[in-house]
Amino acid sequence: MSVLDRYLTRQCLIAIATVIAVLATLTLLFALIEELDEGNATYGFVQALEYLMLTMPRRIEELMSYGVFVGLLLALGNLSEGGELTAIRAAGVSPYRILAALLPTLGICLLLGLTLSEWLSPAGERAAEQFKRAAIAASLPAASGGTDKHATFVTPEDGIWLRRYSEQGAEFVHIASMNQQGDIADIQIYEVDESNRLMATRYAKKGSFSDEGNYWQLHSVRSTTLSERRSTSFEEEHRDWHNPVTPEQLASQAFSDPRKMTLMQIWDYLARADQHQSASAAFELHFWRKVMAPVIYLSMALMALAVVLGPLRHTSIGQRLTLGIFIGLAFKYLQDLFAPMASVFSLPSVLAVLIPALIYLYIAHRLVHKNA
Secondary structure: OOHHHHHHHHHHHHHHHHHHHHHHHHHHHHHHHHHHHOOEOOEOHHHHHHHHHHHHHHHHHHHHHHHHHHHHHHHHHHHHHOOHHHHHHHOOOOHHHHHHHOHHHHHHHHHHHHHHHHHHHHHHHHHHHHHHHHHHHOOHHHHHOOOOHHHHOEOOOOOEEEEEEEOOEEEEEEEEEEOOOOOEEEEEEEEEEOOOOEEEEEEEEEEEEEOOOOEEEEEEEEEEEEOOOOEEEEEEEEEEEOOOOOHHHHHHHHOOOHHHOOHHHHHHHHHHHHHHOOOOHHHHHHHHHHHOHHHHHHHHHHHHHHHHHOOOOOOOHHHHHHHHHHHHHHHHHHHHHHOOHHHHOOOOHHHHHHHHHHHHHHHHHHHHHHHO
């Protein structure tokens, strides 16, 4: 490792660690306020703080790519402001040689991210879930005598997404929540033809599985059928819904959180889920985000370098921080934009993960080439 590599690695790691520490602290404070809103006699400030500390590895993991970008932007910006980056460029060092000098920094960040995602984060999430469940359950007998059926409904993050294909087209289903008895609530069904054209939508307030007929019975159903010329809406008190997925399979998907799973565990889950055609796009996206982390980090590093060498060559730290936040949020927006396409438009999840990174790589390459 050359003197340049060591110097840039030290400066960038300090900046990245500072940014992640600040972001993690802010995330912890906001999450603590939200947790305290759910508090009760047995789940107060101390319990909420202990629960959140167990989830910190996962939260830091989620902040890694954003922290890498903002940290590199600030570190390289400070070097540019002090004239050091200008001196390096004047010595004949190309932008891509500077990017190569950043590879040790990215490697250390990848190693930290791998440690978090494969060991610390899954273990912390499982421990946090057990701790919170035990703390809240301690108050349930006194609060409801354990007889309130509606209190047992659980809302997984982002709900449950299902998809099923047939010769006539496909059916995409979103279930908001599910209780311990296997009943489901707030069900939205989207039916499309073989050309991915929306043909019908249905919303049901609740649903229950019929073991005898091996089908679901939906309650308080509102349906809308679409044609080229008009749409027709009608309501039904009950409607049979023939979908082969069982309550056990739904429960497996609802309460299997990819954040609590290693890369191989997610792979095994997806292999089993494909067998009953209810694989969740969220699991696929989580899997490919882990695998494609090096590409995402590289796109963030090249974008930070391109911005510092170009538009932010002579700007204050406040301006760099503001633009860094904007660019980071834009990347998150692109991720959120392409993620649903994996379910709705059958876009491969690997492309949904790669496209935002490739867009940033292309823009950064053009900026570097322009200012080289």
